[in-house]
Amino acid sequence: MEERYDPKKIEPKWQKYWAEKGLYKTKTAESLKKFYCLEMFPYPSGKIHMGHVRNYAIGDVIARYKRMQGYNVLHPMGWDSFGLPAENAAIKHGVHPSKWTYENIEYMKGQLNKLGLSYDWDREVATCSPEYYRWNQWFFIRMLEKGLAYRKSSYVNWCPSCATVLANEQVIDTKCWRCDSVVVQKELDQWFLKITHYAEELLSACDDLKGWPEKVVLMQKNWIGKSTGVEIDFRIDGTDEKVRVYTTRPDTLFGATFVCMSPPHPLAQKLVADREALEEITAQYGKVEEKLGLFSGHYCINPVNNERIPLYIANFVLMEYGTGAIMSVPAHDQRDFEFALKYNLPVRRVIAQEAVAEAQGAQLSEAYEDDGVMVNSGDFTGLKSPEGRVKVVAFIEEKGLGKKVVNFRLRDWGISRQRYWGTPIPVIYCESCGIVAVPDKDLPVILPEDVKFTGRGGSPLKESEAFLQAACPKCGGRARRETDTMDTFVDSSWYFIAYCLKQGKGEWGFEISERNNKITNPLNYWMPVDQYIGGVEHAVLHLLYSRFFTRVVRDLGIISCSEPFTNLLTQGMVIKDGAKMSKSKGNVVDPDYLIDRYGSDTSRLFSLFAAPPERDLEWSDKGVEGAYRFLSRIWNVVYRNLNSLQGTSYPTAGKADIKGISEAGRSLLRKTHKTVRKVTNDIEREYHFNTAIAALMELVNEMTGLEPADDLDNSVLRFAIETTLCLISPFTPHIAEELWTAMGNEPGISGQRWPVWDEELSKEDEVELVIQMNGKLKGKLMIPAGAADEDAKKLALNDPKIAEAIGGREIKKVIVVKGRLVNIVLGG
RNA sequence: GCCGGAGUGGCGGAAUUGGUAGACGCAAGGGACUUAAAAUCCCUCGUGGGCAACUGCGUACCGGUUCGAGUCCGGUCUCCGGCACCA
Numbered sequence: 001m002e003e004r005y006d007p008k009k010i011e012p013k014w015q016k017y018w019a020e021k022g023l024y025k026t027k028t029a030e031s032l033k034k035f036y037c038l039e040m041f042p043y044p045s046g047k048i049h050m051g052h053v054r055n056y057a058i059g060d061v062i063a064r065y066k067r068m069q070g071y072n073v074l075h076p077m078g079w080d081s082f083g084l085p086a087e088n089a090a091i092k093h094g095v096h097p098s099k100w101t102y103e104n105i106e107y108m109k110g111q112l113n114k115l116g117l118s119y120d121w122d123r124e125v126a127t128c129s130p131e132y133y134r135w136n137q138w139f140f141i142r143m144l145e146k147g148l149a150y151r152k153s154s155y156v157n158w159c160p161s162c163a164t165v166l167a168n169e170q171v172i173d174t175k176c177w178r179c180d181s182v183v184v185q186k187e188l189d190q191w192f193l194k195i196t197h198y199a200e201e202l203l204s205a206c207d208d209l210k211g212w213p214e215k216v217v218l219m220q221k222n223w224i225g226k227s228t229g230v231e232i233d234f235r236i237d238g239t240d241e242k243v244r245v246y247t248t249r250p251d252t253l254f255g256a257t258f259v260c261m262s263p264p265h266p267l268a269q270k271l272v273a274d275r276e277a278l279e280e281i282t283a284q285y286g287k288v289e290e291k292l293g294l295f296s297g298h299y300c301i302n303p304v305n306n307e308r309i310p311l312y313i314a315n316f317v318l319m320e321y322g323t324g325a326i327m328s329v330p331a332h333d334q335r336d337f338e339f340a341l342k343y344n345l346p347v348r349r350v351i352a353q354e355a356v357a358e359a360q361g362a363q364l365s366e367a368y369e370d371d372g373v374m375v376n377s378g379d380f381t382g383l384k385s386p387e388g389r390v391k392v393v394a395f396i397e398e399k400g401l402g403k404k405v406v407n408f409r410l411r412d413w414g415i416s417r418q419r420y421w422g423t424p425i426p427v428i429y430c431e432s433c434g435i436v437a438v439p440d441k442d443l444p445v446i447l448p449e450d451v452k453f454t455g456r457g458g459s460p461l462k463e464s465e466a467f468l469q470a471a472c473p474k475c476g477g478r479a480r481r482e483t484d485t486m487d488t489f490v491d492s493s494w495y496f497i498a499y500c501l502k503q504g505k506g507e508w509g510f511e512i513s514e515r516n517n518k519i520t521n522p523l524n525y526w527m528p529v530d531q532y533i534g535g536v537e538h539a540v541l542h543l544l545y546s547r548f549f550t551r552v553v554r555d556l557g558i559i560s561c562s563e564p565f566t567n568l569l570t571q572g573m574v575i576k577d578g579a580k581m582s583k584s585k586g587n588v589v590d591p592d593y594l595i596d597r598y599g600s601d602t603s604r605l606f607s608l609f610a611a612p613p614e615r616d617l618e619w620s621d622k623g624v625e626g627a628y629r630f631l632s633r634i635w636n637v638v639y640r641n642l643n644s645l646q647g648t649s650y651p652t653a654g655k656a657d658i659k660g661i662s663e664a665g666r667s668l669l670r671k672t673h674k675t676v677r678k679v680t681n682d683i684e685r686e687y688h689f690n691t692a693i694a695a696l697m698e699l700v701n702e703m704t705g706l707e708p709a710d711d712l713d714n715s716v717l718r719f720a721i722e723t724t725l726c727l728i729s730p731f732t733p734h735i736a737e738e739l740w741t742a743m744g745n746e747p748g749i750s751g752q753r754w755p756v757w758d759e760e761l762s763k764e765d766e767v768e769l770v771i772q773m774n775g776k777l778k779g780k781l782m783i784p785a786g787a788a789d790e791d792a793k794k795l796a797l798n799d800p801k802i803a804e805a806i807g808g809r810e811i812k813k814v815i816v817v818k819g820r821l822v823n824i825v826l827g828g
Numbered sequence: 829g830c831c832g833g834a835g836u837g838g839c840g841g842a843a844u845u846g847g848u849a850g851a852c853g854c855a856a857g858g859g860a861c862u863u864a865a866a867a868u869c870c871c872u873c874g875u876g877g878g879c880a881a882c883u884g885c886g887u888a889c890c891g892g893u894u895c896g897a898g899u900c901c902g903g904u905c906u907c908c909g910g911c912a913c914c915a
Contacts, residue, residue, distance in 0.1 A: 215832060219910060222831070227914075247915060260915095288913065321914045328915085334829090335913055409914050539910080609853075610840060616908095618840060622854055629868095630853085636868090681844080691842065694852035701852095770848045775896035777848060815895055821847050825895045 001642060001742045005635035007599025010738040015116055023750065024075065024118040032072035036526050037063040038496055038565075040534030040542075041078045044104035045085055048111045050574040050581060050607070050619065051535065053591050057604040058571055058613050058687065059533045060117045064730035065683055067118075068754040074526050076123035076499040077112065079105050082133070082488045084162065087421040091455035097421040098449075101128055111591065115600045116733050118750070122504045127491035128421070132498065134444030135509060136490050137426040139549075141437045142556055144427075148194045151435065155264060155285070155319065156414055158186035163458065164418045165190065174288070185286045187264075191425055191484065192412040195548045199224055199408040201562075202547055211567030213614070216539045223540045225409025230393045231323055232402040234259055234300035236271070237308060243267060243300060246322030246407060249332065250396065251388035254377040255350035256327040257340065259300045260293070260314035265324045268313050271296050284315040291316045291339050302327075303401045304392070305378060314339065322407055330367065337367040350376050351385060413545065415487040420451060420460040422485030430472035430479040439473050445481070459483050492542055493549035496564060500526040510558055528561045533613075536570035543568070569687060572616035574607075581619070589619055601732035602628045608689040608731055630697055631735055634728075637704050638721060638739045644708060645743060648715045658761070664706050665713040672720045673762035675699040676755045679727045689731065696728055718743070723755050771796045772823040778805060789816040796822040 002009065018024065039059035042052055056077075063075040079101075086097035093100075105126060112119070125132050143149035157166040161181035171183050195202075203224045206217050229248035236243060243259060261268055263282040272278045272294070281294045294313040302309055316335060317326055330340035330347040340347055347364060351372040371385035380388055396402045416425065424445040426438035438445055448467040451460040461467055461483040472479040500522045501508040528550075543565070550564040573580050576587040594603045606627040611617040638645075658666060675695050682692035703721065708714045722743065729736035729749045740749040764785050769792055771779040779801055783792055793814050796802060802824070810827035817823075 215909085218832065222911060225911095225914065229915080245915085249915075286913095291913080316913050318914065326915050333915065335915075407914075409911095536909085612841085615841095620840065620854065623840070626853055632868095685844065688844095690840095691844095691852080694842075697852055768848080772847085772896070775847090775894090780848075813895060815847090817847055821896090823847080823895055 001639060003639060005632045005735070007601060007631075007734065008596075011114075011116065011599055011601070011734045014734045014737045015113060017747065018116075018118070018750075019113075023748070024120050025122060026074050026120045027072050029072060030525050033070075034074065034526060035063075035066040035071035035531070036074045036496075036500075036529045037066065037531050038074075038076070038499075038529045038533070040532075040538065041080050041492070041495060042108065043080045043083055043085070044101055044108055046104050046107070048108055048591055050589050050591060053115065053594075053603060054574055054607040054613075054617060055533060055535070055571055056112065056115065056117050057607050058569070058689070059531075060115075060604070061608065061683075061689060061730040062531055062533070062687065063118055064733065064750055065754065067750065068726070068730070068752060070753070074123070074499065075119055077117070077119040077121070078123070078125040078495060078499070079108075079127065080488065080492050080495075081105065081126045081128040082422045082485075082491055084419065084421070086128075087419060087453065090421075090453035094453075096449070097453075098128070101421075102126075111595075114595055115591075115604065118733070123499045123502050125495060125498050125502055127488070127495065130444045130446050131508075133423040133491070135494075135498070136423040136486060137438070137443050137445060138440065138510065139494070139552070140486070140490075141426060141440065141443075143193060143552060144437050146555075148197060148552065149191060150194065151189060151191050153187060153189050154414075155185045156188050156190055157183045158188070159183055165414060165416055188416075190414045190416045191427075192414050193490075193548075195413045195545070196408060196410055198548055198551050199226070199410050200406075201551065202410075202544065203408075205547075205563060208563065209568075212565075213568065213570055216536070216543070216568060216570060219539045220544055223410065223544065227407050227409075228404070229322075229407065230396055230402055230404050232303065232327065232396055234303065234327065236311065237299045237301055239271075239298065241267060241270070243311065243325050244323045244402070245325045245327045246405065247327055249329065249389070250392035251371075251374055251377075251380075251383075251385045252329040252332045252350055253302070253304050253327065253392055254374075254380070255329040255331050255348045256302055256309060257330060257346045257348055258309050258328045259311045260317045260326050260328050260336075260339070261296070261311065262317040262319040262324040263313055263315060264319045265313075265317075267325075268296070271298050271311070272313060273297060278313065281313055281315055287315060291335065291342065293339060293343055295343075303399070304395070310345070312339075312343070320411055321409070331364060332367050332369055334367040334369065337364070348376065350374060413487075413548075415490055416484040417487055418459045418483075419485050420447070420453070422488060423490065424461070425482045425484050425486060427482040428470050428472060428479045429482065430475060430477060432477055433472055433474045433479075436472055436474050436479070442473070459485070461485070489541060489545050493545040494553065496529050496532075496546070497523065497527065497550075497553060497559065510556075523559050524561075527559055528563055529565045531567045531569065532565040533569045533571060535573070539570065569613060571613045572611065574617050574619060576619040578618075589621075594624070598624055598628050599734070601631060601735050605631065605693065605732050609693045610690065612686070612688050612690050614686075630700070631732060633704060634700055634724065634735065635739065637700065638742060641708070641714075641717060641721075642742070644714050645718045645721070648711060648718050661712050661716065662709050664709070665716045668702055668706055668720050669716045670762055670764065671699055671702050672716075672723050673757040673759075676723060676727065676757035677759075677762060680754070680757070693731065696724060699724055725749060726752050726755050767819050769796065769819075770821045771799065771802055772821065773802075773805060774826055775823060778802060783819075785819065787819070789818060792816055792819075792822055796824070 037059055039055050063073050067073045081101050086101045089095055089100045090097045127133060140149055157171050159166055159176040159181055161179045162176060166176060166183060174183060176183055203221060203226055206221050209217050227248050229246055230250050231244050231246050233242040233244050243261060245259060263285045268278060277294050281292055284292050292315045296311045296313055298311045299308045300311050328336035330336040331349045332351055351368060352375045353372045374380050374383045374388045380391060383391060393404050424447060426445045428436045428438060430436050448464045451464050453460055468481055470479050470481045546564050551562055553559045554562055579585050579587060581588045602624060606624045609627060610623055678695040679692040682688045703717060706717060708717055725736045725740050726749060733750060737749050741747050766782045767785050769781045769783045771781060779799060781795060781799055783795055793816050811824060812827045813825040815823040
């Protein structure tokens, strides 16, 4: 054994040993209780960053801990390897996206291995490989068959810089999530996945996500955004047309003083004579800065009071939500209020604030949006809002003017991207047959290699004649291939399912014909993921899509669970100098440098120690040195005692041996059992590794101070050290393995059983009793553990200092907290 | 604007059920070893007063409940995150 701790000498050695022994390969024994531990797979951008180190360190501790507890653990890793940066690199440097991507994967895989992460690499998938994306295409065709994938023309978010469509979720504050360009609205033919088919289920199942952070569940709920309201038809005076509006406030119907319609609304085209003005307002559609309206030249009839009110085309009314038209009640909706003010439209109050004497006719300075009592509302006057809503809806339905409906904020998922480096959408356009799906036997539709990346115009796939030309699978006639590729979020929506199927180099995949097959179906053994770990930035996007996809896969009969992730841990960001690490801020810490300088054990230990996993972690170079010092102290205590520890062993069966043990030895033995309890509980309690590590530091501090007096002390010390090594091995596996073998044990500490504590041996003989007077600390006293409350009280009252402090005052009450505290309540 | 979350030493953070506030680590100061430095080890370390024993104050702020509040309740301020014409 070397005198000094030198991670460079031991870490590569053990990484090689683990790989050769195949220690982290998943067993197929399905009689064992399983644990599926998953970290979000990275985009292979070139190098891992500290966020990855933290994410994967957390996952690795959990995987190793669960293995030591006897679980059959699936702990896979792969690559989210389609996406824009590869294509941008191709444009900029002339490297093919494939080459760039696979080289990055190669390098990053090496980095992950240098961290000592216990992955089963036989399960590795790369989403850009045809063996993976063929199943994207397969799922797409299944969804097409079921009507869950469809094509429609619509206004989409368009990033002019990336020259592609963005999903709503990828638009952050009106800007592109990737490049920060301002997103514009553009009308395009797009493929959509019908996530709204599952809107109700995705929402109601949120309440079952008990193992998710409440914050994330709430964000999902808000994103889905269910609202109940009513659709009402407004006849357009002098025509046969009617406009259908959606409102959640039927109780304000009598206050509707105009109707607004979205510019792309089909009726707008029909009704507005001034094409130029209509085009102008259409160009302003979706602009948040200003509300703009165009009088259509027509009037609507309010069905409850037959009032004739103007119909406007308004740029703030969304076509994609509700019916694309609204009734405007300026008195009770702030947006309508602003619009009315601008275009000088009447404001009529129909809801009065309850329990407040209304100043009749008083000018409103803003809309009153709360519930209240209906006024100026015909037969409904006097009803409270909630009751009024029910009654108005009943009236509307009875007269056949409309119906009660549920709306969701959630839209269908537009997946078309005008890009090369993604999954080709497996569809062919035939001149005579129309849209035809590529038959399963022709999958995968492979990306052509021979394309040029100019960065100009649309997708490079449009330039590849060999790709574009295709025979129609139905009639054999001339046809053209779809050139759009899929949003990369499709790839990551089911990769956790792929891991369950893939084993080594062989074939893997899905077949509906094999559904409900054998109990040994690996999907139903491994799914759902027991613990998922990743950044909170995916709280809506990726997690919602994955929940959707899992349900699609379920409804195909391939899998039986509905929710993919039982427990979710959203880890905080790694920050430095108060800001997220980024190249532009120049505050990045390079994991390669860190591993080279301090070793991966130290890197892992610090990321786990400096903060609990769900919180942001403030990076500290000095803190890293502290972690390194701690590992050195463990090394030193083994090195110093190596000779005297040889041949000793702690008689685990014979508890009675504590008789005759030295005071220091007994104390260390007690501390060891307490530490096992603390570390185990801290891991179980929301993975609070920081306090678990603090407890291990305390234990090491105590054993460093022990001078063994006899063989019994030596055997306790050996027990304490071996226990420490087992407890710390999930955090810092290399040093644990090295010291474990240095003490004469067979290699394979990660195969040891997780230590268990002995409650008896962890008990103190004496405990400290706190004495308070009127709730203020007045003294402390050592009393025998387990002393009765009466005795504790007596001891406290008889303490000379306390007796003196009480003086002659009256004791009103004495409160005793067993084994901890006595509070003497004094009068006067 | 709406919906969440958080405010504890010089710093990162502990305090698990209402019961000793500040575990553990970092930084700082002092000491030992050394020709010297690094490394290592030991001591001090919330703050005010006092030579000291001791004592006052202290978990963003104001108030409440309680024998007892960082923890529970009401209000205020600040910071962070999400959503934002969703009718």
